[in-house]
Amino acid sequence: MHPYEWEPPSASIARQAGVPEDQVVRFDTNTFPWPGARLEAMPPEPLNEYPDTSYAALTEAIAQYTDVPTDRITVGAGADEILDLIAKAYIDTSARVVLSHPTYPMFRILTEMAGGSIDEVRAINLHLDRRGFLERARGARLSWLCNPNNPTGELLPLEFVQEVSLASDGVVVVDEAYFETSGVTALPLIEALPNLVVLRTLSKAFGLAGVRVGYALAGSAISDALRRVRPPGSISVVSAALGAQALFDLDGMRQRVEQIKAERARLRRGLEALDLEVRDSAANFLLVQTGRSAAPALLKKGLVVRTFPATSLLAEYIRVTVRRPDENDRLVAALQAEPRS
Numbered sequence: 001m002h003p004y005e006w007e008p009p010s011a012s013i014a015r016q017a018g019v020p021e022d023q024v025v026r027f028d029t030n031t032f033p034w035p036g037a038r039l040e041a042m043p044p045e046p047l048n049e050y051p052d053t054s055y056a057a058l059t060e061a062i063a064q065y066t067d068v069p070t071d072r073i074t075v076g077a078g079a080d081e082i083l084d085l086i087a088k089a090y091i092d093t094s095a096r097v098v099l100s101h102p103t104y105p106m107f108r109i110l111t112e113m114a115g116g117s118i119d120e121v122r123a124i125n126l127h128l129d130r131r132g133f134l135e136r137a138r139g140a141r142l143s144w145l146c147n148p149n150n151p152t153g154e155l156l157p158l159e160f161v162q163e164v165s166l167a168s169d170g171v172v173v174v175d176e177a178y179f180e181t182s183g184v185t186a187l188p189l190i191e192a193l194p195n196l197v198v199l200r201t202l203s204k205a206f207g208l209a210g211v212r213v214g215y216a217l218a219g220s221a222i223s224d225a226l227r228r229v230r231p232p233g234s235i236s237v238v239s240a241a242l243g244a245q246a247l248f249d250l251d252g253m254r255q256r257v258e259q260i261k262a263e264r265a266r267l268r269r270g271l272e273a274l275d276l277e278v279r280d281s282a283a284n285f286l287l288v289q290t291g292r293s294a295a296p297a298l299l300k301k302g303l304v305v306r307t308f309p310a311t312s313l314l315a316e317y318i319r320v321t322v323r324r325p326d327e328n329d330r331l332v333a334a335l336q337a338e339p340r341s
Helices: 010-017 056-066 078-090 105-114 130-137 158-167 220-229 237-247 250-272 294-299 325-337
Strands: 025-027 073-076 096-101 117-122 142-146 171-175 196-201 214-218 285-289 303-305 317-321
Touching (some): 010 294, 073 220, 078 105, 078 171, 078 220, 105 117, 130 142, 130 158, 142 158, 214 220, 250 285, 294 317, 294 325
Parallel strands (some): 142 171
């Protein structure tokens, strides 16, 4: 099994770079630069008691946001726990599982942990091979899709998701962690397509990555299966309350999304002015072809970007999170100052 590559803590990066910790900027984690809820605005919680295992208040807040009945919602400790529940419910040693390359690495890791056989569809010019994916999904036990895709930012049309779900005999998972920035969702399809599950998170646009709240939206059969394998108390009372608080501030969330989308366009212009290739992205990050020397040079200045193995299709690229204007300007200036390799 290939382990997930954990991001180093900012404190160790600051020591390594010789800069104050508050000067370290995380362009590698795809988080929003502002929190979507605050502890001081939260009413007192009974910390000595276990959480309500139905997470009724949080689930109702999600239902109001998505316009989906509560019995079609499964909550978990971040989107990663929901992915883990799906793997536990549907993958075993007899399962063939389809995923694209490159895509979110947890798809592969969780499949391997569950003992499934991976059927990888390699990208063509960093775009999903739609014909190949569709063909391989037909007889698969489960197919993983990330839309927009992480790390490329590619957005697939809803029609393709529908085509895959109709063609497949197995479960089709659509990870929509970046839905709020893309505006495209497979949610309208879940009632008509019982094998489809849509995955969301509060870690990105809702600004709660440190809180760990994710959820799945699916028809009754998949929702029942996920509830059977869901642990009873993986979300704390604090996380559930903060999640509900963030979901009731939709105006604030949408304002933050518009700021990030405007900054994404401005950052792209700044990077392209340096003659760098920047891929189209419907998420809150950009994939930039810089060569392999850029990331170590940026790290020395406290600017942390996502890199990829030398054997990857993305070996010459870095993935950068769109952050606040002053932080994005630091990144562009640092890249401008570095000689090209």
